Amino acid sequence: MKRAKLFTPGPTEVPPEVLETQARPLVHHRSDAFRKAHLEVIEGLRYILRTEGPVVLLASSGTGAMEAAVVNLTRPGDKALVTVNGKFSERWAEITRTYGVKTVVVEAEWGESVAPEAIERAFEVNPGVSVFFTTHSETSTGVLQDVETLARIAHDHDALVIVDGISSVCAHDVRVDEWGIDCMVGGAQKGVMTPPGLSFLSLSPQAVRKMTAGRHPCYYFDLLAATRTAEKGDTPYTPAITLVFALQRALQMIREEGIEKVIARHAANARAVRAAVRALGLGLFASVPSNATTAAVPPPDKAAAIVRTMEERYGVKITGGQGKLKGKIIRLGHLGWYDRDDMVILISALEAALVDLEIVPGLGAGLEALGKAYRQSTP
């Protein structure tokens, strides 16, 4: 009867207050009303990214913004260091290679984060690296990386630091200016609770200087043009107007709650879900778990059945593994507009599916552990 509720790593559920803005009659983008909304969105993004620098909005999904970062912030012949520990960090390396950037990859097992020592060593044995790409929260594995430390090492070796924050923004502390992130990439359909179709990037003064001095050919993703026009609330090309108004409303909600509380809510939800997953006898896949997504390890060959049962019988859509993790993990999303009640729905469906599939003997253990974890995390 009902649409499956989304507990996916993105797109995530969007608040009705945000959805309904899209149903309003269209406002032209060359108008004061649009410019005002666009400028407010940029301010809101600066607030959650903790930056005073330029932030640019693009009409594309997050991958478009990743490509924009590569074509604007590298040049042919540049050497880049890329951390790879999952499907989305692999994407950085795919894009840099697509553009002929010499790409040094530092890998960690999927499920692990890349050790700072490995990055330190890679910079030492690969002289001439000028750009460092990494991933804050690896959506395919649910792993969080210590971006603050990694950025410090990269800066010590004079590399520009470019971070995929697509699934970390709003779920974790993100301090673009304090940590010296030269470019942080985000997407609308994640922590900022907006339908997909928008992405955004922050740019440090060093990033702006580098792209001004030279870059790959680009047109739609020309970040210099976008930065220049954004100052007045304009865009070089027609923006996704309804989505910009949706993002404006979502950022208002985040400001009303306060970014610290938003992050604390994500931490509490993630902690409780992990406790429930453990209590149900499933393994936790990520060595350092992200607050965005919990990757859980069910018994062999059961992942697909769990995902299907949760959706078909209980109206709860989670996702399985991607790439080489297909069939091996399940991913429980809690990024964005979710509270304790939602986690009760999520874990209740997981428990029920595990009982149906005879993986656990009876109901209760998951919800009990969930409730206890919330009690402990509430001040």
Next chain:
Amino acid sequence: MKRAKLFTPGPTEVPPEVLETQARPLVHHRSDAFRKAHLEVIEGLRYILRTEGPVVLLASSGTGAMEAAVVNLTRPGDKALVTVNGKFSERWAEITRTYGVKTVVVEAEWGESVAPEAIERAFEVNPGVSVFFTTHSETSTGVLQDVETLARIAHDHDALVIVDGISSVCAHDVRVDEWGIDCMVGGAQKGVMTPPGLSFLSLSPQAVRKMTAGRHPCYYFDLLAATRTAEKGDTPYTPAITLVFALQRALQMIREEGIEKVIARHAANARAVRAAVRALGLGLFASVPSNATTAAVPPPDKAAAIVRTMEERYGVKITGGQGKLKGKIIRLGHLGWYDRDDMVILISALEAALVDLEIVPGLGAGLEALGKAYRQSTP
């Protein structure tokens, strides 16, 4: 009190039935419900483009699709012929030059269309041209081009034919397969009555062959990946889900009306607006006018005041000229979801502004001419 109603060349007004689809709770893109909608959208686009070939949807504005056409359908070292007769056709040449494509430009005065003879001659004196770029309806000047004839000439010289149909689709007959258009580019916020943020392209077998054999580096705009995934209703990256459902509804409305009637409605509106503009003593800028937009020439130095007065006093948003036409023309948009009543609103506001600005002595001539033109065009 009221929001200004849009009579702009894009974004255009969006029907409430289309807007409201965006207010519905989000559906995940890896789901049968989304795939079904996406496949229906592709079928609907095939219907309006009159093609049996692949059609690809992108989460970007129309310019993104133009760039996608260039990077996928040219290679470094290719020689391209580009018609330029306004701001948007200039964009083709800007993008081809950005990617190092040898670019031969055949210009016409802004307001004119490029003569077939000039194209014939250009092919003769520029051997080795392998790609031809042109613009069906030049939104900056309101000029229509005879794409059928131009495509025939280009094919006679073995060039791939790539057409910007962003403001012609639904306003004019577009016959991709019959005319041999290898790639037709469109945007959602135009004739297909959807909020901005989506673009689309058709691809002929020759276009697919060419991009399979070699192209520029690309990632987000990889049309081979997009074509492959589109067959099953999937996309390589997260699609703009709410906009896809909006486009689905808009295309249903176009099918219900019938594409021939949609085009005839555009023709009737455009003819009536031109009659009204002439009756009000303004010049018509386009030698061959498009049904999308009427570019009118007011007395010197009056364009900005007319645009402002129409919006501020009468709640009707039109636009002025762009680039070198700034301050010289006004553009009255009637592309998309507009009928006779809307044109009455548009011309009534134009008349009133012209009286306010003492450009015409009294009200009536415009609306009278509008009404007469509709009487003549109704069978």
